[in-house]
Amino acid sequence: MLSGTTTIRQFWPPWLAGLALGLVLLLTFLMTGHGLGATGFTTRFAAWIGEEVAPTVMAANDYLGPLVEGGNPLPSWITWEVLGVALGALAAAYSAGRWRLQVAGAQGSGLRGMLFALIGGIAAGFGARVAAGCTSGVGLSGGAGLSIAAFVFLAAFFVAGIAVSRFLRRRS
């Protein structure tokens, strides 16, 4: 398809995406014994940056310190997995003509949009450390193992998301 970058292909229907995601998750469990994730990597990355910038602070920190004790925290399955996510998403976005350099976030563009993206990221980053995982690691992967924590996580996730979304709309 020569006009590949100008025609935008539609997203997959949800049943197809759900089936495919379920099979990928199953494959991951069968290969590794655990599910998919994301914040395992960002936590290691945060520890790695900390170690580069302020090694004494890192060594004294009870949470991130143990991660850097044994040297570089980055070489790990979750790092390769997140790198794979980035590559797989790039392949999908590019081949479907959906790759587009954009600054606008869910709450608009400009400083306001970026501020919301930053605050949202901070809340999610903190929350993922409390729950020992994120939507992928606790919600999706835990759900496949029928873990109770996963369903509590997902219920709280959706209730809070709906409440904050409603609050934002009322204010705008």
Place this chain on the structure above:
Amino acid sequence: MTFPLNETGITSGLLSGFLFGYVLENAGFGNPNKLTAQFRFTDWSVFKVMFSAIVVAAIGMYLLRLAGLADEGNFFINPPVLGAAAIGGGLIGAGFALGGYCPGTSVVGLSSGRIDALVFLVGLLVGTWLFAGTYASVESLTTLGTIEAETLPQLIGAPEWLVLAGLGIAAVAVFIIGTRIERRLNGPLTVEQATDGRQASTSPQDQLQGDIA
């Protein structure tokens, strides 16, 4: 051969991740407008995809165990720390509504060319440092509400096939109800609407928000 293979090297990481990212982007989950439309009920893709993926993977593991191909004790099960799961889930849900992503989908967003996803990822690092910096006072949250039972079948004392059947029915219900509500609210978002930042909705507030975005 018995699963899991306990293969946790670079190849399995890259393979799992590549497929995960490929599917998420094709589902529309690299796009903050598509993702947050779930919370406005105009696009039920997040509910539908997550629910059906959980059911497919759970049934797959159950069948492999029945066939004697998988060893139950060797699969990771998230510990039942329900208070921590509720607080963390709530913060991630709030962050999703505010910032447009959850951690995994922000990687997909960045790979689709979105700078806001990069900003969200920076926020994730800041949130991690914030947690680490206040660890002495927030550590107790991570063990809050621990219960004995680990899985749904253990909790309700029902056989696993019955729990799986219940989840399967719930997933079908989500598809039927979700599609009905999407139709009423002029959803779900097409790829054009999602990339342009337009939002499918009938309410004036949403129209206004769509115009600003």
